[in-house]
Amino acid sequence: MSTAVNATANNKQKGALQRFLDIIERGGNALPHPIIMFFYFAAGTIALSAILNMLGVSVTYDAMDRATGELMPTTVTIQSLLTADGIRFMFTNAIRAFTGHAALGTILVAMLGVGVAESSGLISAMLKRVVLATPKRLITPILVFAGIMSNVASDAGYVVLVPLGAIVFMSFGRHPLAGIAAAFAGVSGGFSANLVIGSTDPLLGGISTEAARILDPTYMVTPVANYYFMFVSTFLITILGTFVTDKIVEPRLGQYKGEMTKQADQMTPEEMKGLKRAKWAFLILAATVAALILPESAPLRDATTGAILGNSPFMQSIIVILTAAFLIPGIAYGYGAKTITSPDDIVKGLVKAMSSMGSVLVIIFVSAQFVSYFAYSNLGIVAAVSGADMLQGIGFTGIPLAVSMVVLAAVTNLFMGGASSKWLIMAPVFIPMFMQLGFTPEYTQVAYRIGDSTTNIITPLMTYFPIIASFAARYEEKNGPKIGIGTVISMMMPYTFFFLGGWIVMFIIWSMLNLPLGPGAAIML
Template identity: 85%
Template sequence: MSSSPASGQKGALQRFLDIVERGGNALPHPIIMFFYFAVGTVALSALLSLIGVSVTYDAMDRASGELVPTTVAIKSLLTADGVRFMFTNAINAFTGHAALGTILVAMLGVGVAEYSGLISAMLKRMVLATPKSLLTPILVFAGIMSNIASDAGYVVLVPLGAIVFMSFGRHPLAGIAAAFAGVSGGFSANLVIGSTDPLLGGISTEAARIMDPTYMVTPVANYYFMVVSTFLITILGTIVTDKIVEPRLGSYGGDMGEKADAMTPEELAGLKRAKWSFFALVALLCALIIPEAAPLRDPASGQILGNSPFMQSIILILTALFLIPGAAYGFGSKTFESAEGVVQGMVKSMSTMASVLVIIFVSAQFVSYFTYSNLGIVAAVSGADLLNNIGFTGLPLAVAMVLLSAVVNLFMGGASSKWLIMAPVFIPMFMQMGFTPEYTQVAYRIGDSTTNIITPLMTYFPIIASFAARYQEENGPKIGMGTVISMMMPYTFFFLGGWIVLFIVWSMLNLPLGPGAVMFM
């Protein structure tokens, strides 16, 4: 096995990783960061209001529908009105946050599907039923699809990938790499709407309302782009695994005796029940959508997409599509003995949301202060004017947003916590430059995914390194975090480069990003 880079390369890599680790460890907890941001917003609003900072820009007049010059000045939060706002609006800022309800409701369904074992069983079934010729693409694809749940891909698919690769006489580290690349490197791609989509959409909605109080970013705002991205990342992940990573690893000299466990009769029975319950749900949805006078169509226009009841209820529908098959699997596989199992699954999923709720509460105060003080509008207009003046606009600016997100992700994990920081600044600024919030969100998601697999600050990275260490050869080089990073680096380069090319082509063709979601204002 030749998993260790040359000494010069290893030294440069280690120096880079040391910088990333020190920088990431120096950052406070996201909740503390948002507290600092809120306090800083209060102080900055008072200072800039005292100076008399204001901007003038063209805003849409709601009565006439025309653009009219509008002047906005900074409002201090340290005035009597500002203090009253901070005290009286704290609860409304939290309960009215667009991400709060959507993520909690979505996780009820995902939690049952995960707690019952449905998601793990589906991943296992998919990989075990794969012929040798399709092993790599199916493993990468299964990793991408696994991100609809919180950690099933990391704790089930990654170690399973090593075992399945060994069962076909292939290097187990290549199986770990392929699965990890799909699970984490392809985090923002999927064929279905997962818990991340409503969470990011809610954050984007709050940021967009700094400029337009009526703007709504739906959970399916990036769906078309992410479906195509799923196949792109699957293809790229397969090429990198088969042509770069596995040849570099060489032949495996360790024990090849470990075999993947076959599906149990209980798992198969559970999957059968889940399948039929899913088909029944789909049939019911078709009855509620397809007929001309169906109740989930728009009663005025008859449309299914757009601002129809179907789109307004998409989170509830997705919750049902996870919850009911998850419950059916639980009863079929005997992981649920009674309805209490379903309840426990929902309760457990809510318990994992504790940190998210605290982050949303503190960040909601920051965003409300940012909006009330007009700092968001002033920053957006001033930033857009600066970029226009230096000629840095259009597609190059959007690509720069991808790269910035990729770099920030090296130092700070968590897709939602970073977006809570970046969205209130970049979404209004990009709106001023003609980009929709949906487009800015796509740019962020690309960068946020591609560097997950090479930063030691990612939550599951030490766990992946421990999985890899299990396959240490007796006389081979030591397998550690540096080995995993060097093994995953080609995926980052290919995923980032390929995704940027797709992003550029998509932009040039001006294709919709999702149902009713365009790229330009």
């Protein structure tokens, strides 16, 4: 499972990084089960909020109003959860926090389609084709790259690609946790990189525009402001993710001793027939979706702007479309390969998919309470503003200041999730400050996005982190040590180190060469 348990080499023969990761894993796995862990996190938040509230801890900063874009001085104090209001919040918000959790509906709906595709044998047959057609040395970069590209499709990568990564790696006789790590690194660690514009780009651009107008009322940060930088970053993260997976993470995990997926044999006639029917079903579905988005007045375009991407109905329904992309071809494959003989078999696949989600639902409920308590207490806002004040007082200028902001964003992300929520706090502080030093808002935004991406994969506050831990726990070896939060953090930490370091180097080189960040977006004003 991990070198900390499986490796026979003497500890002195390990490198400093491996020994450090062993300590992280042992310490993390000495902690309770993730469900109990998040219960303790919630209890700790309650106690800490009460203590800091009694001490009168507060911060004052210029907050941007989402609706008007106006900047207003705002004082935020730590809210105690042990007051009458706090207790009422915990009781009345418990169900709302659970049902409103970003991962809940996404993962349940997506698993309906995946469950039928899996029970019918479609996923196994497709993986067999992949194994037979893909060189083993290319599977890691393909998986990392697919993870990076998947973040344009909302949260689909977390609920589909990450668990699929384990199955793909097992199909190649490799460790399933390495597959989870590679996919998770691409989806979340490479969140800001992509070859296309996603929904995050216009969201951050709008916040940056309002912050820039504090000094220049006519300034506009477009959705493509960082496109060139993020385009190149896609290949950087793919290369780094591949290196970390193949040279650090998988060797450290060692030989997987659990039940392995059978190695791929030649395709059977039934499988070929099923895949042929699945292909036609997928093409018909794709044509239907295209008819709903390509015409100028198509129903899945934005009714006001006509946009396909961004906050359009198409992007909002991407999980439903993805579910159909597994469900319909899965059914077609089943009837073709004779693994489905009646509608009852489809129902069995749906029920089986939901029955496997029990532990995930419990983790979502408990972690949702913790996140809601943390948000109510204002602990995240106080940490973010305090960090911004500290950076302002350091006295750095130029590129060192920009690199310091990258690091601050990375550290802040450990305590406060959500790219837009942090940027709403940090943009009004740093964009005017950088503009006065001659740097464009687009440059400041790039620095923020680098830091915001790289620590997603090691913070339990990230929405999908406990769910990834649940996926990983499925590959716990019989009679072996448990897979806990420590396993996941130690497994993902090398990606954070290499992504942050590699991105900072690229950022510095880009700055020194004064390259454009996107169409019409320079580094200097």
